[in-house]
Structures are given as C-alpha cells and as structure tokens.
Amino acid sequence: MAQGQSRNSNVLVVPQASSALEQLKYEVAQELGIQIPQDGYYGYMATRDTGAIGGHITRRLVQIAEQSLAGGQTR
Numbered sequence: 001m002a003q004g005q006s007r008n009s010n011v012l013v014v015p016q017a018s019s020a021l022e023q024l025k026y027e028v029a030q031e032l033g034i035q036i037p038q039d040g041y042y043g044y045m046a047t048r049d050t051g052a053i054g055g056h057i058t059r060r061l062v063q064i065a066e067q068s069l070a071g072g073q074t075r
Helices: 015-032 047-069
Strands: none
Touching: 015 047
C-alpha cells in the first residue's frame, strides 16, 4: 500500500453525519430482519446480508436526496 493511503476509503464528506448513518444502518437491518453483531465485527455475517443492508441504505439515501432536491415534496 502506498504511503499515506488508508485501508478504508469510506471517508464521510460530512463527519457529523456519522451517527445518523449508523442509526440508518440499524433501521434498515431491522426492516430486513438481519441482526447486526453487537461487537461490530461483520466477519461472520453472510456477504448477501451485508450487501443487502448497504444496498437498501443507498436506496434510502438517494430517496432522501431526491426529496430534498424536489423541495421536500413527495410524489
């Protein structure tokens, strides 16, 4: 790995959003019926489950952004 590079490229543009994203992760997991490990280690989870959580979070964030761009109006 090159000097100065970190292993994690997921740097938040708005660091204050960290807690909101963490809450969203738990909400989505609960909706999907997936239990997130309390210790934070995802190594024992199925890739399908972690991918489903990430995919649903992305959909939700796009939906929130679209609503924001539309002036908060819902369709």
